[in-house]
Amino acid sequence: MKTIQGPAIFLAQFISDEPPFNSLESICAWAASLGYKGVQIPTTDPRFIDLQKAAESKTYADEITGIVQAAGLQITELSTHLQGQLVAVNPAYDQLFDGFAPEAYRNNPSARQQWAVQQLHYAAKASQNLGLKAHASFSGALLWPMVYPWPQRPAGLVDTGFTELARRWTPILNAFDECGVDLCYEVHAGEDLHDGVTYEMFLDKVNHHPRACLLYDPSHFILQCLDYLEYIDLYHERIKMFHVKDAEFNPSGRQGVYGGYQSWLDRAGRFRSLGDGQVDFKAIFSKLAAYDFPGWAVLEWECAIKHPEDGAREGAPFIKDHIIRVTDKAFDDFAGTGTDADFNKTLLGL
Secondary structure, three states, X not given: OOOOEEEEEEOOOOOOOOOOOXXXXXXXXXXXXXXXXXXXXXXXXOOOOOHHHHHHOHHHHHHHHHHHHHOOOEEEEEEEHHHHHOOOEOHHHHHHHHHHOOHHHOOOHHHHHHHHHHHHHHHHHHHHHOOOOEEEEOOOEOOHHHOOOOOOOOOOHHHHHHXXXXXXXXXXXXXXXXXXXXXXXXXXXXXXXXXXXXXXXXXXXXXXXXXXXXXXXXXXXXXXXXXXXXXXXXXXXXXXXXXEOEEEEOOOOOOOOOHHHOOHHHOOEEEEOOOOOOOOHHHHHHHHHHOOOOXXXXXXXXXXXXXXXXXXXHHHHHHHHHXXXXXXXXXXXXXXXXOOHHHHHHHOOO
């Protein structure tokens, strides 16, 4: 068994124009002061990392590593969630997702997608230059507007959608394979990969590509009423990343999983700071340890109630207290009688 690494923190929700959240150096010092050992870095803000430069210059990648290490931290992974979203966009969301791309690529879906694909290729090489083994992204979604089958979906629509999704992602997966990095999809509402079944459908289409892996985040499964513990049993061999994020689901006679178009504060299902929701983290950390999860426990803070700085401050000790230092011996070794093949045969009457 392996002891999970951590605690670490995903920086995306904390970046701002105010210090200490406006530069890589200062935000790393802040994270270290709270007890974090690693940072997961988003790649859309050049104040923190220039993704293309990190892909093309090992010297620059080493400089980024040096800034993080100077604070006593490690880079756990890079993230291209926003760019991955743009690899596959249904036309219904074109305008809504345009803001994820630089202004030069807006109002031009084809150019925007080409930019996103190039970003993923940069991410593969940048991860290699930084010495990372896993990368976080979204799958994007061609089919999400049809998630509920009314009106009735035309025959073959879902298969066509997943075939196209796989066509777009296979060259990217190959690029990550060449760089020795696992591409971990965050299975998430709003993505075509939003539960175990859709992930399996995608795996079939990409011929079970060895780099098509998973970022495990139980909060999204609380909101879907999915068994997030059995999910680990089913997919542990593919789980290479872990977002430690809490959530709660409190349905009523007025509202269920769809949320009634309400704000996050007023939804039946909502994300919470660690320890304030319903996720059984003791069971999750136990399962991941038993299955030799190789990565980091990374806080992702998203809460409609608590201040982010309080969530971050509470998150480091919460994760640290849940990480299980795995044993290197069996608890009943003291009662062992040794190994003797002849003795074993005698006991069996052989």
